[in-house]
Amino acid sequence: MQLIFEKSTAGRKCELLPELDVPKAEIPDSWKRTGKLPLPEVGEAQISRHYTELAGNTYGVNNGFYPLGSCTMKYNPQIDEEAASLPGFTDIHPLQPEDTIQGCLKVYIEAGKYLCEITGMDEMTFQPAAGAHGELTGLMMIKAYHQSRGDDERTKVIIPDSAHGTNPAAAAMLGYSVVTVPTDGEGCVDIGRLKEAVGSDTAALMLTNPSTVGMFEKRILEITEIIHEAGGLNYYDGANLNAVMGITRPGDMGFDVIHLNLHKTFGTPHGGGGPGAGAVGCKTLLADFLPAYLAKEEDSGVGSFERKPKSIGTVKGFYGNFLVVLKAYTYLLSLGGDGISEASQNAVLNANYLKTLIQEVYPAAYKGLCMHEFVISLAGLKKQKGITAMDIAKRMIDYGMHPPTMYFPLIVEEALMLEPTETESKETLELAAKSLLEIYEEAIKEPEQLHRAPETQNIGRPDEAMAARKPVLKFQWDEPGKAGAAL
Amino acid sequence: MGGYVLSTDQQRKEMLSAIGLKSEDQLYASVPDSLKIEKLNLPSGKPEMEVRRILEETAGQNQVFSSVFRGAGAYRHYIPSIVKGVSRKEEFVTAYTPYQAEISQGILQSIFEYQTMICGLMGMDVSNASVYDGATAAAEGISMCRDAKRKKALVASNINPMVMETLKTYSAGMGIELLTVPAEKGTVDIRILKTYLDENTACFYVQQPNFYGLLEDCQKIGEAVHDAGAKFIMGINPIAASVLKSPGECGADVAVGEGQPLGLPLAFGGPYLGIMTCRQSMVRKLPGRIVGETRDSEGRKAYVLTLQAREQHIRREKASSNICSNQAHCALTASVFMASMGPEGMKEMGVSCYSKARYGAEQISQIPGFSLRYKGDFFHEFVTECPGNPERVLDRLKAEDILGGYPVEGGLLWCFTEMNTKAEIDRLVQCLKEVA
Numbered sequence: 001m002q003l004i005f006e007k008s009t010a011g012r013k014c015e016l017l018p019e020l021d022v023p024k025a026e027i028p029d030s031w032k033r034t035g036k037l038p039l040p041e042v043g044e045a046q047i048s049r050h051y052t053e054l055a056g057n058t059y060g061v062n063n064g065f066y067p068l069g070s071c072t073m074k075y076n077p078q079i080d081e082e083a084a085s086l087p088g089f090t091d092i093h094p095l096q097p098e099d100t101i102q103g104c105l106k107v108y109i110e111a112g113k114y115l116c117e118i119t120g121m122d123e124m125t126f127q128p129a130a131g132a133h134g135e136l137t138g139l140m141m142i143k144a145y146h147q148s149r150g151d152d153e154r155t156k157v158i159i160p161d162s163a164h165g166t167n168p169a170a171a172a173m174l175g176y177s178v179v180t181v182p183t184d185g186e187g188c189v190d191i192g193r194l195k196e197a198v199g200s201d202t203a204a205l206m207l208t209n210p211s212t213v214g215m216f217e218k219r220i221l222e223i224t225e226i227i228h229e230a231g232g233l234n235y236y237d238g239a240n241l242n243a244v245m246g247i248t249r250p251g252d253m254g255f256d257v258i259h260l261n262l263h264k265t266f267g268t269p270h271g272g273g274g275p276g277a278g279a280v281g282c283k284t285l286l287a288d289f290l291p292a293y294l295a296k297e298e299d300s301g302v303g304s305f306e307r308k309p310k311s312i313g314t315v316k317g318f319y320g321n322f323l324v325v326l327k328a329y330t331y332l333l334s335l336g337g338d339g340i341s342e343a344s345q346n347a348v349l350n351a352n353y354l355k356t357l358i359q360e361v362y363p364a365a366y367k368g369l370c371m372h373e374f375v376i377s378l379a380g381l382k383k384q385k386g387i388t389a390m391d392i393a394k395r396m397i398d399y400g401m402h403p404p405t406m407y408f409p410l411i412v413e414e415a416l417m418l419e420p421t422e423t424e425s426k427e428t429l430e431l432a433a434k435s436l437l438e439i440y441e442e443a444i445k446e447p448e449q450l451h452r453a454p455e456t457q458n459i460g461r462p463d464e465a466m467a468a469r470k471p472v473l474k475f476q477w478d479e480p481g482k483a484g485a486a487l
Numbered sequence: 488m489g490g491y492v493l494s495t496d497q498q499r500k501e502m503l504s505a506i507g508l509k510s511e512d513q514l515y516a517s518v519p520d521s522l523k524i525e526k527l528n529l530p531s532g533k534p535e536m537e538v539r540r541i542l543e544e545t546a547g548q549n550q551v552f553s554s555v556f557r558g559a560g561a562y563r564h565y566i567p568s569i570v571k572g573v574s575r576k577e578e579f580v581t582a583y584t585p586y587q588a589e590i591s592q593g594i595l596q597s598i599f600e601y602q603t604m605i606c607g608l609m610g611m612d613v614s615n616a617s618v619y620d621g622a623t624a625a626a627e628g629i630s631m632c633r634d635a636k637r638k639k640a641l642v643a644s645n646i647n648p649m650v651m652e653t654l655k656t657y658s659a660g661m662g663i664e665l666l667t668v669p670a671e672k673g674t675v676d677i678r679i680l681k682t683y684l685d686e687n688t689a690c691f692y693v694q695q696p697n698f699y700g701l702l703e704d705c706q707k708i709g710e711a712v713h714d715a716g717a718k719f720i721m722g723i724n725p726i727a728a729s730v731l732k733s734p735g736e737c738g739a740d741v742a743v744g745e746g747q748p749l750g751l752p753l754a755f756g757g758p759y760l761g762i763m764t765c766r767q768s769m770v771r772k773l774p775g776r777i778v779g780e781t782r783d784s785e786g787r788k789a790y791v792l793t794l795q796a797r798e799q800h801i802r803r804e805k806a807s808s809n810i811c812s813n814q815a816h817c818a819l820t821a822s823v824f825m826a827s828m829g830p831e832g833m834k835e836m837g838v839s840c841y842s843k844a845r846y847g848a849e850q851i852s853q854i855p856g857f858s859l860r861y862k863g864d865f866f867h868e869f870v871t872e873c874p875g876n877p878e879r880v881l882d883r884l885k886a887e888d889i890l891g892g893y894p895v896e897g898g899l900l901w902c903f904t905e906m907n908t909k910a911e912i913d914r915l916v917q918c919l920k921e922v923a
Contacts, residue, residue: 001592001593001596003596003599003600003603004600004826005600005603012829013829013831013832014567014569014827014828014829014832016565016567016827016828016832017565017832017835017836017839017905020838020839020842021908021909021910022842022843022845022846022909022912023842023845023846024838024842025838025841025842025845025846027730027731027838027841028864030704031702031731031732031864032730032731032732033728033729033730033731033732033733033736036830037607037608037729037830037833037834038603038604038607038830039604039607039608039825039826039828039829039830039833040604040826040829041829041830041831042826042827042829044569044827047569047573047823047826047827048569048572048573050826051573051576051597051823052576053593054579054592054593054594054596054597055576055578055579055593056578056593057591057592057593057596058578058579058582058585058591058592058593058594059578059582059587059590059591060577060578060579060580060581060582061581061582062577062578062580062581063578063581066583068583068586071583073583074491075491076580076581077491079535079538079539081575081580082539083538083539083542086542086543086546087546087551088543088545088546088547088548088549088551089546089549089754089755090752090753090754091551091563091752091753092549092550092551092753092754092755093552093555093557093561093563093753093755093890094560094561094753094755094756094757095557095559095560095561095893096549096550096552096557096890097881097885100549100550100552100885101549101550101755102548102549103545103546103547103548103549104549104755106545106548107545114529117527117528117529118527118529129619129620129623129757129758129812129814130619130810130811130812130813131811131812132799132809132810132811132812133619133623133810135809136660136809139660140656140659140660143660164799164800164811165798165799165800165801165802165803165806165809165811166799166800166809166811168799168803168804169799169802169803169804169806169808169809170809171804172804172805172806172809173630173660173661173808173809174660174661175660175661175662178803178804215517216515216517216518218517218518218519220519220522221519221521221522244515244518245527246524246526246527247515247518247523247524248515248518248522248523248524249522249524252522252524253522263812267491269580269581269816270581270582270583270584270812271579271580271582271814271815271816271817271819272579272582272583272584272585272591272594272597272815272816272819273582273583273584273585273594273598273616273776273812273813273815273816274584274617274758274812274813274814274815274816274817275619275757275758275812275813275814275815275816275817276812291656292652312656312659312660313652313653313655313656313659314622314649314652314653314656315623315653315656315657316619316620316622316623316653316757317560317620317621317622317623317647317649317650317653317745317756317757317759318560318561318620318649318755318756318757318759319755319756319757320756320757321757321758322754322755322756322757322758323754323755323757323758324757324758330538330542332529333530333532333533333538333541333542334532334533334535334538335490335532336529336530336531336532336533337526337527337528337529337530337531337532338526338527338531338532339490339532340490340527340529341526341527342490342492343490343491343492345511345514346490346492346494346499348514348515349494349499349502349503349506349511349514350494350502352502352506352514353502353505353506356505356506356507357505368517369506369513369514369516369517371517393587394589397587397589397590402583402587402590403587403590405586406586408800422490422491422492423490423491423492423493424493425493425494425498426493426494426498426501426502454589454590457589457590457592458592458787459588459589459592459783459787459788459789460589460783460784460785460787461588461589461783461784462588462589462781462782462783462789462790462791463781463782463783463784463789464781464791464793466781466782467779467780467781467791467793468779468793468794468795468796471770471777471779471793471794472779472780472781473599473602473613473614473770473777473778473779473780473793474599474602474603474606474613474614475599475600475603477607
């Protein structure tokens with residue numbers, strides 16, 4: 001595919017802006033930019049075709065099965081998109097007077113009520129822009145809480161070895177040292193080792209439940225109690241909330257603060273890498289530390305913004321990724337309490353069904369029923385035939401599916417993590433299983449072929465080492481407006 | 488069946504039976520009974536028609552102003568139809584982060600093109616695929632510049648107050664000493680700045696134009712900062728960057744900005760776009776996703792997420808940031824915006840903003856009590872004094888369906904873009920005359 005720069009022709013343009021209707025002012029030379037901006041000179045028809053071609057080489061949930069574990073790639077309802085294109089939402093300046101933004105405030109307030117009920121939290125902020133941003137926010141609140149009590153010796157955050165990389169990275173950003181606790185043979189936290197790790201220096205535990213291997217922490221109350229007894233707080237990573245909505249709540253499990261990925265659990269699209277939204281909920285004990293500009297409902301029913309007395313401040317400009325929150329609110333209205341519970345139950349049902357259909361040749365890393373996702377290990381196949389998790393994943397592309405998450409969690413050898421979500425039909429799961437079984441047959445009979453996968457795309461496997469060794473991170477113009485060579 | 492679930496009751500029974508279960512409750516055998524809840528205390532789900540009615544009613548509780556003269560960090564610009572058309576394409580909308588390059592060449596190429604366009608606009612060597620917004624870009628920029636010795640960050644007092652507050656939050660969390668350099672006459676005074684710079688200074692952050700709309704002498708500021716061995720971080724409005732000296736020309740080491748003016752609607756503050764660029768020498772400290780060009784096994788050109796050794800999923804607690812999801816779809820939107828505007832259109836928009844603001848300033852400042860507060864040159868925003876309480880003036884404008892300037896320190900911060908016609912500006916001036 002040609003780059004848009006390679007389609008540029010000097011002098012070509014789109015007619016967009018009217019002639020200036022006030023006297024043209026000259027920018028003084030001391031400030032003025034000289035020379036032509038290095039941007040493509042293309043017409044609208046070219047732009048349209050260019051991006052249609054790029055879209056054709058992009059795979060979204062609407063293209064097919066997308067069992068990318070931990071990412072909850074469920075269907076994104078169209079009504080959500082339409083809601084987010086209403087001018088009454090898109091054309092609202094964030095600094096308008098409060099009496100002119102009651103609709104926007106209502107979205108934040110009502111979405112907060114739904115999510116507090118689903119999670120068992122007392123208050124909710126929507127300012128964080130993504131899950132990782134929510135983690136940073138939640139940990140900042142925990143840090144501020146300990147500091148407010150003069151408890152300055154808490155320098156460590158405990159994180160299981162199965163955790164997402166964002167957990168230790170967020171803790172490290174705030175100067176915490178990370179203590180890793182291992183996972184036991186059932187995919188749960190090793191409680192003996194947790195007890196050894198905890199102490200008067202424990203600021204918090206960060207935990208995903210169900211864990212990243214798709215197992216529910218049966219002894220969760222014991223775990224959160226161990227942390228609380230040591231004076232630490234419990235942080236819930238909501239990446240896997242899609243398994244348990246309407247069944248059980250992090251607030252009841254002993255968690256003090258949580259983040260939710262609205263772009264996973266609550267049906268908002270991921271846009272090829274964002275924008276997401278990372279709502280952070282907390283119990284009353286942490287509420288005073290919530291980020292500034294919290295939407296709240298006055299007794300009169302009027303919405304306004306509030307700044308908590310000990311607020312950590314703002315974690316970004318304005319109040320959050322509003323349109324994303326709006327889409328999640330639309331989703332919540334559509335599903336309601338009953339639909340939300342059904343979504344979780346079907347997510348778990350679908351995962352177990354797929355797991356059952358393929359378990360004979362693709363052994364699950366952990367025994368027993370899974371939650372909304374499961375991890376298989378291809379260590380045996382690798383030993384036997386030299387076929388890796390990557391080989392299987394890439395071959396799935398040739399069968400019209402998006403690959404699962406590969407090599408995560410790090411504790412499972414040759415891991416593939418599959419999360420079908422609730423919006424896939426029985427037929428799709430059966431077709432996916434059939435394809436996976438065929439791929440297994442290929443792996444046994446013609447292992448060489450799998451090393452070449454995928455073969456149906458514009459490119460085969462890219463040389464990632466070369467990309468990192470000699471980074472080419474942008475197109476080089478010969479001169480502005482005139483396309484040069486790509487390298 | 489709610490939740491956009493496709494399986495019928497009969498199919499669900501068959502699935503349960505295949506798993507070896509009798510009821511759906513058994514799926515949750517591993518959840519202790521004491522933790523299970525009866526049901527969620529929430530309203531029932533609603534059919535689409537009813538949901539739409541609720542949302543339209545809710546949107547109706549907001550006021551969409553027909554004339555907007557307010558910026559202060561969020562700017563109303565023209566969004567070409569092609570931008571909306573392309574950004575609605577569902578492959579882009581519903582894809583995840585392009586971890587699987589072979590099935591994601593379209594989105595990866597779009598990010599590579601975004602990086603190229605942003606580097607061109609900013610005059611910088613390297614861009615990432617975006618961060619959350621302009622405020623977090625500034626915070627990440629400061630984090631990039633500190634090292635074991637240089638832990639102090641300086642920031643001009645005249646930056647956008649919400650960016651300032653975000654910098655304070657991040658700095659407090661990350662243990663960075665953040666000092667504010669006063670700008671009493673509106674812009675940075677280089678003599679005063681020099682008294683703040685020392686061998687422990689990691690960086691100085693300034694915005695072009697600053698919060699009051701005034702233009703900073705960024706080249707001189709950059710020189711002073713470099714003389715002290717510190718890094719220069721420049722925030723710039725991307726529309727201003729099309730007509731003003733670029734951060735690259737001003738010697739910036741890191742250049743950031745709020746990308747919202749590039750085709751993103753006001754949308755009550757988000758989602759916006761964090762523009763983040765740097766010099767080649769700092770690329771391995773840059774946070775977030777970066778797309779690079781490479782080849783596949785048969786030598787065909789290919790794009791991949793690269794330099795991942797900086798990132799959280801590889802480096803965990805040693806990563807340059809914990810950022811994972813960014814604002815990819817907003818970056819795509821900005822790319823289509825820049826492609827449709829082209830080099831001429833971008834300049835035209837910048838000149839239009841600059842000219843309209845000058846026309847507006849001339850008219851408004853002639854009204855008694857509305858004189859300009861600062862002397863310096865400005866881009867598309869400026870502060871005037873305000874006779875009496877600004878809220879009184881704003882209420883009067885509101886009644887005329889005009890969103891007036893943003894109240895700052897007893898005055899008003901006005902913003903003019905290509906969206907404000909001469910007739911609209913004249914009407915604003917007329918209203919102000921009546922209220923003065």
